[in-house]
Amino acid sequence: MSDGLNGLGESGPDTAVQLLTPTGERVEHPDYAFAGDDAMVRRFYADMVRVRRVDAEAIALQRQGELGLWPSLLGQEGAQIGAVHAMRDQDYAFPTYREHGITIGRGVDPLRLLAMFRGTDPGTWDIEALGVHLYSIIIGTQGLQATGYGMGLERDGLVGSGDPERDAAVMCFFGDGATSQGDINEGLVFASSFNAPVVFFCQNNQWAISEPIERQSRAPLYRRAAGFGLPGVRVDGNDALAVHAVTTAALDRARSGNGPTFIEAYTYRMGAHTTSDDPTKYRLEHELAQWRDRDPISRVRAYLESTGAADADFFAAVDAESDELAVRLRKECLALPEPSLAETFDWVYATKSPELVEQLARHEEYAASFEEAR
Amino acid sequence: MSTTSVRPSSRPGARGRDEGTPAPVRTMTMAKALNAGLRKAMEDDPKVLLAGEDIGKLGGVFRVTEGLQKDFGESRVIDTPLAESGIVGTAVGMALRGYRPVCEIQFDGFVFPAFDQIVTQVARMRWRTKGAVPMPVVIRIPFGGGIGAVEHHSESPEAYFAHTVGLKVVTCSNPADAYWMIQQAIASDDPVIFFEPKRRYYEKAEVDTTAEPLDLHSSRVVRPGRDGTLVAYGPMVKTCVEAASVAADEGRELEVIDLRTLSPLDLGPVFESVRRTGHAVVVHEAPVSVGLGAEVAARITEECFYSLEAPVLRVAGMDVPYPPSRAEEDYLPDLDRVLDAVDRSLAY
Numbered sequence: 001m002s003d004g005l006n007g008l009g010e011s012g013p014d015t016a017v018q019l020l021t022p023t024g025e026r027v028e029h030p031d032y033a034f035a036g037d038d039a040m041v042r043r044f045y046a047d048m049v050r051v052r053r054v055d056a057e058a059i060a061l062q063r064q065g066e067l068g069l070w071p072s073l074l075g076q077e078g079a080q081i082g083a084v085h086a087m088r089d090q091d092y093a094f095p096t097y098r099e100h101g102i103t104i105g106r107g108v109d110p111l112r113l114l115a116m117f118r119g120t121d122p123g124t125w126d127i128e129a130l131g132v133h134l135y136s137i138i139i140g141t142q143g144l145q146a147t148g149y150g151m152g153l154e155r156d157g158l159v160g161s162g163d164p165e166r167d168a169a170v171m172c173f174f175g176d177g178a179t180s181q182g183d184i185n186e187g188l189v190f191a192s193s194f195n196a197p198v199v200f201f202c203q204n205n206q207w208a209i210s211e212p213i214e215r216q217s218r219a220p221l222y223r224r225a226a227g228f229g230l231p232g233v234r235v236d237g238n239d240a241l242a243v244h245a246v247t248t249a250a251l252d253r254a255r256s257g258n259g260p261t262f263i264e265a266y267t268y269r270m271g272a273h274t275t276s277d278d279p280t281k282y283r284l285e286h287e288l289a290q291w292r293d294r295d296p297i298s299r300v301r302a303y304l305e306s307t308g309a310a311d312a313d314f315f316a317a318v319d320a321e322s323d324e325l326a327v328r329l330r331k332e333c334l335a336l337p338e339p340s341l342a343e344t345f346d347w348v349y350a351t352k353s354p355e356l357v358e359q360l361a362r363h364e365e366y367a368a369s370f371e372e373a374r
Numbered sequence: 375m376s377t378t379s380v381r382p383s384s385r386p387g388a389r390g391r392d393e394g395t396p397a398p399v400r401t402m403t404m405a406k407a408l409n410a411g412l413r414k415a416m417e418d419d420p421k422v423l424l425a426g427e428d429i430g431k432l433g434g435v436f437r438v439t440e441g442l443q444k445d446f447g448e449s450r451v452i453d454t455p456l457a458e459s460g461i462v463g464t465a466v467g468m469a470l471r472g473y474r475p476v477c478e479i480q481f482d483g484f485v486f487p488a489f490d491q492i493v494t495q496v497a498r499m500r501w502r503t504k505g506a507v508p509m510p511v512v513i514r515i516p517f518g519g520g521i522g523a524v525e526h527h528s529e530s531p532e533a534y535f536a537h538t539v540g541l542k543v544v545t546c547s548n549p550a551d552a553y554w555m556i557q558q559a560i561a562s563d564d565p566v567i568f569f570e571p572k573r574r575y576y577e578k579a580e581v582d583t584t585a586e587p588l589d590l591h592s593s594r595v596v597r598p599g600r601d602g603t604l605v606a607y608g609p610m611v612k613t614c615v616e617a618a619s620v621a622a623d624e625g626r627e628l629e630v631i632d633l634r635t636l637s638p639l640d641l642g643p644v645f646e647s648v649r650r651t652g653h654a655v656v657v658h659e660a661p662v663s664v665g666l667g668a669e670v671a672a673r674i675t676e677e678c679f680y681s682l683e684a685p686v687l688r689v690a691g692m693d694v695p696y697p698p699s700r701a702e703e704d705y706l707p708d709l710d711r712v713l714d715a716v717d718r719s720l721a722y
Contacts, residue, residue: 121504122501122502122503122504123502124502124503124504124506126506127470127503127507128507133470134502134503138490138494138495141463141490141491141494141495143463144459144460144462144463144464144466144467144491145463145464145466145467145470145495146467147463147464147467148463148464148465148466148467148468148469148470148471148475149467149468149470149471150467151464151467151468152467152468152470152471152472152473153471155423155449155468155471155473156471182457182459182487183459183460183463183490183491186455186457186459186460186463187460187463189455189457189460190454190455190457190460190464193455344501346505347500347501347502347503347504347505348500348501348539348540349500349540349542349564350500350508350562350563350564353637353638354638354639354640355638355639
């Protein structure tokens with residue numbers, strides 16, 4: 001681990017699957033191949049740039065006091081965009097709070113994310129229509145929920161029917177820190193025991209706030225899968241093409257009824273844990289510099305430029321669209337309606353309990369007393 | 375929330391009987407009544423699933439699910455790995471797919487590994503989705519002491535759950551309520567923590583499977599009286615009824631109210647009673663401090679202040695861990711401790 005690249009070397013038992021080198025060269029792998037064409041690579045590029053632009057705008061909004069907090073995904077765009085493009089409409093994802101590439105990739109308006117971190121909203125979108133759950137904030141809880149959702153899919157006859165338009169699977173996203181949580185481990189036990197159609201997708205970004213991966217695990221995370229009785233694979237998380245290939249295979253396996261897979265996407269959190277964090281207190285600049293050379297967007301751009309699969313107009317258009325999105329988000333974020341405490345009373349139960357009815361009435365009477373006093 | 379409200383007959387848990395089913399009025403234990411209620415709920419709705427440890431072939435350590443896996447299959451009666459958070463966490467996922475999971479926690483003291491999923495996930499999903507996504511999960515927990523068990527098998531953790539917004543908490547005290555309330559809990563679109571008084575599992579009473587059941591979230595006057603009010607739930611209802619019976623021999627008529635629902639509380643009948651009697655004693659097994667009794671006492675004080683002839687008293691477990699079983703008779707409220715509190719109240 002002395003080189004800071006932790007098993008990403010050219011060869012060895014823990015070498016990650018890679019299909020696009022950091023300098024943008026396509027390479028072959030004996031078990032995995034990228035099934036997409038250059039048009040798909042261009043989409044990956046555009047989506048990664050867009051989500052990074054949203055991230056930058058959100059950080060700026062937080063610094064200006066417009067958001068309470070923002071967890072940056074900087075550096076993890078390749079893992080997320082590669083994974084989300086492997087999903088089909090009928091699949092379902094359980095993301096955590098750093099998975100902006102997953103939510104936006106599934107069609108969630110980034111404004112919904114800003115609303116959550118601005119505090120105008122509990123963090124809500126149409127989970128059923130978009131096939132993506134709400135951000136899990138308690139670390140690891142989604143490991144079990146994803147497994148249960150998969151058990152539900154199986155009971156609905158939506159696993160292993162042989163119809164690719166119908167069969168579905170679940171993506172469970174979590175980080176290296178979550179691998180120490182009981183719920184992720186229990187999720188792996190349940191998924192393995194019930195052969196649930198779940199892909200456990202761990203983004204090992206090397207840091208859980210200030211704690212390095214060595215505090216969570218002394219063995220490569222993907223190797224844990226064997227102990228649970230399911231396949232584990234390590235993929236270069238900054239290589240969107242490899243992530244797409246590995247995730248596609250795992251999802252196909254799950255949908256066809258062959259059970260869960262554990263993917264360790266080996267990546268790096270380039271930013272702070274959140275806008276409240278100060279990583280200069282616990283990590284060194286040289287580590288960042290090494291990972292900057294492995295940037296997920298740069299390598300796709302290098303590939304597109306060197307092969308002529310995209311021209312200057314394409315890159316300019318992607319930048320322009322991203323900037324337009326950022327302008328729109330800033331404007332709409334500032335115009336988000338303020339929530340009222342009263343409306344939250346409606347969300348607790350199917351119908352308000354007698355206690356809630358009484359408390360709300362008293363609160364409104366109290367609030368009204370100030371109006372009358374004017 | 376009145377004691378006279380009934381469920382519409384078209385919904386699960388209400389009147390309705392197929393040809394060839396057993397006699398409508400049967401004498402059965404609470405365990406059997408729960409079994410019959412679970413069976414009826416599973417027959418009425420194919421989305422109802424059971425999940426827990428040893429609930430399949432064994433039928434659960436208390437045999438509440440006996441025979442259900444044989445009749446409904448392993449896909450609907452799931453023997454889970456030995457992990458309570460796993461039982462509840464996977465139930466959340468299945469509920470998101472439209473299922474109505476009924477989780478069995480083997481013993482009260484084993485629920486805490488699942489506490490996070492219950493408090494941060496089950497209780498919050500509807501709120502988090504601004505009311506859009508219901509969480510129709512029932513979590514059955516055998517609770518309370520009196521069975522000579524080892525540590526962590528005699529706990530009364532109901533206050534933790536009643537304190538958690540987003541959950542509903544109920545407990546049955548007799549076989550008939552057990553039969554109906556489990557079906558009503560399963561039909562609820564809100565999550566229900568369902569406490570079963572394990573020391574009453576094998577006590578028998580008549581269950582009328584064609585009766586119109588009381589609303590799930592209603593308390594009930596189980597014995598009328600004019601001299602004082604005893605408020606109890608779960609295993610302590612029987613204790614209080616026995617105490618009232620002895621008091622009657624001494625010329626005191628005590629009213630006994632079975633709360634049945636701990637969240638939301640239905641204290642209308644309690645207030646009505648206390649306004650007549652002027653004396654209230656709340657009884658539960660759980661440790662006295664910051665328990666349900668404190669909440670009930672506070673609300674009685676708020677609503678019945680000018681009717682009270684004495685402070686509301688509590689008879690409860692003490693603020694020590696549940697004792698070794700040879701000492702549990704001293705810990706658990708019993709007939710004499712209840713009557714002692716009545717004496718103190720009436721002497722005010």
